[in-house]
Amino acid sequence: MDWFGGLNVLSLESRRAEEMATLIQKYGGRATVAPSMREQKLDLTAALAAFERDLRAGTVHALACMTGVGTRLFLRELAARDPELLTLLRGVPLIARGHKPLQALREFGLSGVMVARPHTWQEVMEAMLAGLQRGQHGVILEYGEATPVAMLRELGHAGIRVTSVPVYRCAFPLDPAPLAQAIRDVVLGGPDVLLLSSGTQALHFLKYAERLKLLDEARAALNRLVIVSIGPACSEAAADLGLRIDLEANPHKMGILVRTAAEHAPGIIAGRGLRKTG
Numbered sequence: 001m002d003w004f005g006g007l008n009v010l011s012l013e014s015r016r017a018e019e020m021a022t023l024i025q026k027y028g029g030r031a032t033v034a035p036s037m038r039e040q041k042l043d044l045t046a047a048l049a050a051f052e053r054d055l056r057a058g059t060v061h062a063l064a065c066m067t068g069v070g071t072r073l074f075l076r077e078l079a080a081r082d083p084e085l086l087t088l089l090r091g092v093p094l095i096a097r098g099h100k101p102l103q104a105l106r107e108f109g110l111s112g113v114m115v116a117r118p119h120t121w122q123e124v125m126e127a128m129l130a131g132l133q134r135g136q137h138g139v140i141l142e143y144g145e146a147t148p149v150a151m152l153r154e155l156g157h158a159g160i161r162v163t164s165v166p167v168y169r170c171a172f173p174l175d176p177a178p179l180a181q182a183i184r185d186v187v188l189g190g191p192d193v194l195l196l197s198s199g200t201q202a203l204h205f206l207k208y209a210e211r212l213k214l215l216d217e218a219r220a221a222l223n224r225l226v227i228v229s230i231g232p233a234c235s236e237a238a239a240d241l242g243l244r245i246d247l248e249a250n251p252h253k254m255g256i257l258v259r260t261a262a263e264h265a266p267g268i269i270a271g272r273g274l275r276k277t278g
Contacts, residue, residue: 003262004029007269010182010191010225012036012201014173016254020195023255027262032191034182036204039069039144040171044077047165051139052081054163055088061136062093064124065112067143068100070167074141075108086110095127118232118252125151134159144170144200170200176208183209186225187217193265194222195257196245197230199237206241226268228261230254 009029013020017033024031054060065071078085086108094112096102098119105112115123128138138160140147147164155162173179183205185191196202209218219242227245229235231252235245247264249257 001263002266003027004193005266006030007192007266008032008190009193009195009261010034010186011195011197012179012182012205013195013197013254014038020197020254020258023258024195027258029193029258029262032182032185034178035173035175036179036201036208037144037170038173039168041073041168042166044074044165044167048077048081050163051078051165052085054137054139055085055092059137060092060139062095062128062132062138063089064095064097064128064138064140065101065105066097066121066124066141068104070141070143071096071101071104072107073167074165075104075110079108093131095124095131097121097124120233120236121148121151125154128155128160129158132158132160135161137161137163139163139165142166143168144198145203170204172204172208179205179208180212183212183214183218186221187214189221189224191225192269193261194225194227195230195261196227196234196238197254197257199234199241202234202238202241202243226261226265228257228265230257 004027007029009024009031011020011033013033014035014037017035021031021033089110094105094110096105096112096114102112102114115127132138140162142164152162206215206218209215222243227243228247229238229245230249235248238245246268247260249260
């Protein structure tokens with residue numbers, strides 16, 4: 001099988017950029033990896049103090065863990081504050097958005113319940129609605145972007161008090177030059193395929209395009225690419241930004257993302273009559 005067959009493949013991966021480039025090349029693609037974000041840790045002092053107060057008072061009735069990174073950061077600082085707090089947390093229902101936050105909980109001796117597939121904020125919201133009663137208090141460990149307004153609205157309508165704890169935010173990379181060049185390349189028609197492993201990657205691509213005064217051109221150019229998502233949460237975020245997702249990895253892993261793109265993108269491009277020659 002020819003897989004990508006020499007197609008130009010753009011990834012916005014940051015943390016695992018080298019691994020992504022290797023995978024794309026393995027499947028016969030010409031890889032461009034432009035890191036789109038960095039995780040910016042926030043000061044948790046006030047949030048931890050409030051959480052400790054509520055936890056000791058028995059007024060935390062559920063903790064929703066949205067990512068592995070955010071969960072580890074929060075629990076590490078919580079344990080540093082007082083190891084007894086982890087013991088108290090064992091009496092609180094812990095909701096994990098997927099395998100990674102569940103694994104993070106286990107690393108701290110905690111057990112949680114993983115929500116149903118496709119592991120988006122909607123499944124977390126449904127788990128909280130099912131497990132909490134009117135007047136009870138649920139805490140959400142935010143990741144990257146703020147808790148969706150629709151989620152807060154639905155929980156509020158059910159009479160559930162929600163506290164969102166922003167553990168970290170996603171900022172632009174310290175060196176944004178590769179991202180800027182990738183945006184210009186997309187506008188000029190360079191890449192054939194875009195791989196997305198998080199919705200924040202798409203958000204930062206468009207936000208930086210706006211900084212470059214190329215937002216309209218970048219949006220139009222993205223419609224030409226075959227865009228492949230790592231999973232439902234990523235697809236949902238991209239759709240909210242007005243992007244069309246052509247393929248979705250299943251199961252939702254980086255290797256499957258690249259393989260899925262390599263297997264199907266050439267056919268999609270050929271069907272659209274967009275394959276570049278020469």
